[in-house]
Amino acid sequence: MSAQPTVEVRGLSKVFVLRGAWPWDPNREVHAIKGVDLQLFPGQVMAVVGQSGSGKTTMARIILGLEELSEGEILLEGRRWDLMEEAERHRHRVFYQYVPQDAMSALDPQQNALEHVAETLRVLGGCSRSEAHEKGIQMLHRLGLSERMQALPREMSGGEQRRVTLARVLALEPRLVVADEPTSGLDPDRRREVLRDLIGNLPPTAACMLVTHNMAAAKAWCTHAVVMLDGWVIENFDPRSEMPVHPYSKLLFDPWSAPLPGTSLATEGCPFRNDCPLVQGPLVETCRRSMPSLQPLDHHQGRVACHALARPATPAAEANPSSNAETPPGPEPIEAEPIQPPAQG
Amino acid sequence: MPERLLELRNLSVRTHRRVLVEGIDVDVNAGEVTALVGPSGAGKSLTARCSMGLVNVSPGLFGGQLRFPGASESKDWYAPHINGGASAMQRLMRETASLRGSYFTYSPQVAASALNPGRTVGRQMLLAMNRRTSPPQDMGAEIAALLDEVGLAPRTAAALPGELSGGQCQRAALAIAIAPMPRVVVADEPETGLDPVLRRGIIELLVSVCQNHGCGLLLISHHEDTVERLANTIVRLTPHEEAAV
Numbered sequence: 001m002s003a004q005p006t007v008e009v010r011g012l013s014k015v016f017v018l019r020g021a022w023p024w025d026p027n028r029e030v031h032a033i034k035g036v037d038l039q040l041f042p043g044q045v046m047a048v049v050g051q052s053g054s055g056k057t058t059m060a061r062i063i064l065g066l067e068e069l070s071e072g073e074i075l076l077e078g079r080r081w082d083l084m085e086e087a088e089r090h091r092h093r094v095f096y097q098y099v100p101q102d103a104m105s106a107l108d109p110q111q112n113a114l115e116h117v118a119e120t121l122r123v124l125g126g127c128s129r130s131e132a133h134e135k136g137i138q139m140l141h142r143l144g145l146s147e148r149m150q151a152l153p154r155e156m157s158g159g160e161q162r163r164v165t166l167a168r169v170l171a172l173e174p175r176l177v178v179a180d181e182p183t184s185g186l187d188p189d190r191r192r193e194v195l196r197d198l199i200g201n202l203p204p205t206a207a208c209m210l211v212t213h214n215m216a217a218a219k220a221w222c223t224h225a226v227v228m229l230d231g232w233v234i235e236n237f238d239p240r241s242e243m244p245v246h247p248y249s250k251l252l253f254d255p256w257s258a259p260l261p262g263t264s265l266a267t268e269g270c271p272f273r274n275d276c277p278l279v280q281g282p283l284v285e286t287c288r289r290s291m292p293s294l295q296p297l298d299h300h301q302g303r304v305a306c307h308a309l310a311r312p313a314t315p316a317a318e319a320n321p322s323s324n325a326e327t328p329p330g331p332e333p334i335e336a337e338p339i340q341p342p343a344q345g
Numbered sequence: 346m347p348e349r350l351l352e353l354r355n356l357s358v359r360t361h362r363r364v365l366v367e368g369i370d371v372d373v374n375a376g377e378v379t380a381l382v383g384p385s386g387a388g389k390s391l392t393a394r395c396s397m398g399l400v401n402v403s404p405g406l407f408g409g410q411l412r413f414p415g416a417s418e419s420k421d422w423y424a425p426h427i428n429g430g431a432s433a434m435q436r437l438m439r440e441t442a443s444l445r446g447s448y449f450t451y452s453p454q455v456a457a458s459a460l461n462p463g464r465t466v467g468r469q470m471l472l473a474m475n476r477r478t479s480p481p482q483d484m485g486a487e488i489a490a491l492l493d494e495v496g497l498a499p500r501t502a503a504a505l506p507g508e509l510s511g512g513q514c515q516r517a518a519l520a521i522a523i524a525p526m527p528r529v530v531v532a533d534e535p536e537t538g539l540d541p542v543l544r545r546g547i548i549e550l551l552v553s554v555c556q557n558h559g560c561g562l563l564l565i566s567h568h569e570d571t572v573e574r575l576a577n578t579i580v581r582l583t584p585h586e587e588a589a590v
Contacts, residue, residue, distance in 0.1 A: 187567060188385070252540075
């Protein structure tokens with residue numbers, strides 16, 4: 001891990017301001033990302049998972065400079081990407097590529113598969129016409145599209161369209177690929193094929209960030225998984241060797257393991273505290289007051305943001321939160337009191 | 346024994362070149378869930394379409410019986426059309442047209458693109474409700490009640506599909522599917538494109554709404570774990586590779 005990270009994100013926040021329709025309609029602020037730290041090294045494949053609206057896509061777009069950040073720093077290969085002028089960024093963009101969610105709308109309806117790849121190579125990759133043509137054929141061949149080089153997007157199946165978008169990106173030999181749900185709307189077999197084509201054909205030193213809803217893909221293909229909830233990163237672990245430990249991540253990876261959470265997230269403290277099975281006794285107040293930071297655990301390689309899971313490691317006195325709640329530390333929460341009178345009377 | 350609503354026996358569909366499905370039996374009972382599972386290309390969607398009388402392959406039906414005991418006691422809808430080629434499939438489609446949208450309805454795969462983008466959700470529900478045998482007097486109240494049942498606010502009726510999120514669109518599509526008071530709801534992978542938690546929520550909602558209304562549910566799904574938890578009957582399909590003779 002001595003190498004320089006391809007992506008380094010420090011304290012990233014993003015606030016969208018929704019303008020009111022009328023002068024008397026106030027503007028609203030939406031905090032899409034709330035202080036995210038990440039590192040992604042060459043050769044790693046990171047899955048970013050989370051429910052819809054958790055800020056995954058926003059983060060992916062900010063990292064590529066398609067969206068401005070509100071606070072924090074982004075370093076791509078050691079350079080401050082967020083401070084760079086657009087003209088300066090433009091020179092580097094060819095190495096940082098994006099795979100869109102909706103392949104059909106990302107392809108030119110008038111161009112066939114080969115033209116898509118060859119044009120990208122000519123315009124961004126600086127290849128000559130014949131070189132681009134040659135390389136394009138090779139790339140499409142590697143992705144199993146040798147029969148479909150002359151096909152227009154509307155004549156291709158969903159999986160083939162995805163593979164054209166992949167060919168276009170991979171032909172440039174990028175150092176970072178950010179793929180935003182490249183498999184949405186495909187059936188499981190096609191999904192596997194597209195991921196195999198994407199991750200199997202990455203240049204060896206490239207880093208890949210895969211935004212996905214598909215937990216099986218995260219387990220099968222990724223060296224890291226980052227779980228996002230309401231703009232926070234709540235867990236960071238290796239999905240190949242470990243299971244998630246945060247109660248929300250567990251639910252995401254196995255939605256049938258616990259009762260479904262309510263629709264509303266808590267607005268202050270830990271967003272998941274209303275539905276969290278670990279919030280008991282004095283923790284009620286702790287979880288209400290503050291969002292925990294990512295911390296390493298004793299028996300877990302990853303890092304987890306959870307007051308309940310981090311507790312045994314730090315204050316030894318209150319090691320057993322569920323059974324003895326009679327000696328609460330610091331300011332006693334009001335929530336704990338109503339529990340006692342029924343027990344006495 | 347719950348009431349039988351749909352009975353498909355020994356379904357066999359072929360194209361000129363290959364066998365698509367062979368010897369499939371599907372039963373749907375009132376208040377129960379029948380699931381069709383299998384890999385892609387196994388004919389799940391085709392079987393579901395055939396059970397609604399929509400056979401859009403040529404020459405199409407080679408065998409099978411289709412009965413709707415809830416609509417007409419013992420009529421076999423396939424009988425006059427077996428081995429009849431494309432024109433017979435067209436006739437079958439026309440004959441069963443009156444059942445679609447009233448006896449059974451369809452909940453689409455990706456609701457966001459299946460809903461009419463130019464009509465409000467309420468208007469689409471209204472059109473669906475007019476398919477009932479006795480449409481209710483107070484349509485507004487009925488629309489609000491149905492939206493409430495699928496977990497949407499009454500003001501959603503005034504929204505266009507483009508203003509809703511993916512999960513909300515799926516709920517709206519379910520409200521539209523249930524609006525004509527059908528006996529059977531056919532849901533083609535209603536969980537596609539949703540995140541895992543939302544996916545479970547939508548499927549559970551679909552099953553509970555169908556049970557409340559006493560409908561049978563024919564559910565197509567890729568997700569083995571979902572199906573094993575929820576389905577009363579599971580029909581497993583396997584792809585047919587051999588050529589037709």
